[in-house]
Amino acid sequence: MTVFFKKAERKNAKLRLALAGPTGAGKTLGALLIAKGMGGKVAVVDTENSSAELYADVMDFDSANLQPPYSPDKFIAAIQAAENAGYTTVILDSITHEWSGVGGCLEMVDALGKGKFKGNTWGAWSEITPKHRKFIDAMLHSSINVIVTMRSKMDTVQVDAGGGKKKVEKLGLKSEQRDGIEYEFTTVLDITHGDNYAVATKDRTGLFIQPEQITEQTGVKLAQWLSSGSADSTINGNQFLELEQLMTEAGIDIDKYCAKRKLNSLQDVRQQVFEETCASIRRIIEQKAQANQQSEQQLQNEHEALLESEYQKALQAIQSAQAAADLQYPAEYFKGTKYEQTILNACQAKSDMEGWSA
Incomplete structure (x- = not known):
């Protein structure tokens, strides 16, 4: 194995933050307070019937109301509009609609x-996943800060309580978005209902070791942290080899991948997205493997159905055979199949009945 070494570097980064919580937990207000503390022009993409405007007294921001259908393309267009308009931060409130809202991914699949x-x-x-992936890519590779909100609900599971009885146990809050969405962000904060405390479920910044209330100081x-330089260093040589191997296995055109993201090579991939990128590629590999398996199973089923159809025709042909020579084809055709012995028995019975055996 070749091991690469390269000069260590420090760069700046843009925020990729997700705030998750149940309805009424304060996700929108929290997103606005964080954006205010970061400074600059803020745009809010509102899918909640202008609910963000209720906080117009908290800070100055511009709002765009997104109406259904909540397709991935609409969210991509909103991100690009915010970039083109020169905003510092865009808040997507909320991306749950892109997944399970009216006209979102789940409805599109249905x-x-x-x-x-x-x-x-x-x-x-196979058609909707690439659209959803383009939405994720639009967030990850945006030139401005991106803050999203996601609705969440309590996830529960039935467990054995003994004596043949079951009981329900709470597993914690589960975001209403595609499984694995948390891998796409630098930090994911779950906001508790009632006391509005933020608890980090994923944090690459190291800033949220303890739960805290969200304020402008957040x-x-x-x-x-984003301007400290340590936020955006690029991957090392071993990570480069791992990423290259995964992309090759997934059938990803590396040159096109780099060109689309304005990278000179895979060595320019940022440390902060390395794990998420690898996880995404592994999902692609798993999906392809599942698709291949399903395709092979479908071909097998079609083959079995065809063989069964030919078997029924062969039985009829044996019954109507006019000479012993007519029995040679079905006997040869089904050699090595599960129908071989049955066909041979039918041919022998026909021969005996017609007196051809002698």
Whole structure:
């Protein structure tokens, strides 16, 4: 194995922050307070019927109301509009709608599955997953700070309570978005209902070791971390080799991948997105493996159905055979199949009945 060494470097980064919590936990207010502490022009993409405007007294910000259908393309367009307008931070409130809202990914899959793909939801996902991935990429590679909110609900599971009884145990809050969405952000904060405390479920900044209430100071310290230089160093040689191997296995065109993200090479991939990038590629590999397995199973089923059909035809042909020579083809055709012995028995019975055996 070749090991690469390169000069250590320090760069600055843009914020990729997710605030998750149940309805009424204070996600929108928390996002605004953080954006205020970070400074600059703030844009809010509001999917909650202008609810963000209730906090217009907290800070100056511009708002755009996003209406259904909440397709990934609409969120991508909103991010690009905020970038083009020169905003420092864009708040997407909330990206739950992109997943489970009216016209979101789940509804798009349902519609395609019932229509174009005739009940095959796997086929529908093959069209919708790339659209969702483009939305994720638009956030990750945005030139401005991105803060998102996500609704969450209590996740529960039934466990054995003994004596043949079951009981429900709470596992914690689960975001209403695609599984694994937390891997896409630098920091994910769960906001508790009632006391509005933020608890880090993922944090690459090291700033949220203890739960805390979100204030403007939260944004201030995030801005300081982002500009400290340590936030955006690039991957090392071993990570480069790991990423290259994964991309090759996934069938990703590395040159196109780098060109799309304005990278000179994979060595320019940032440390802070390395784990998330690898996790995303592994999901692609798993999905391809599942698709191949499903395709092989479908071919096997089709082969079995064809063989069964030919078997039924062969039985009829044996019954109507006019000479012993007519029995040679079915006997040869089914050699080595599960129907071989049955066909041979049928041929022998026909020969005995017609007196051909002698």
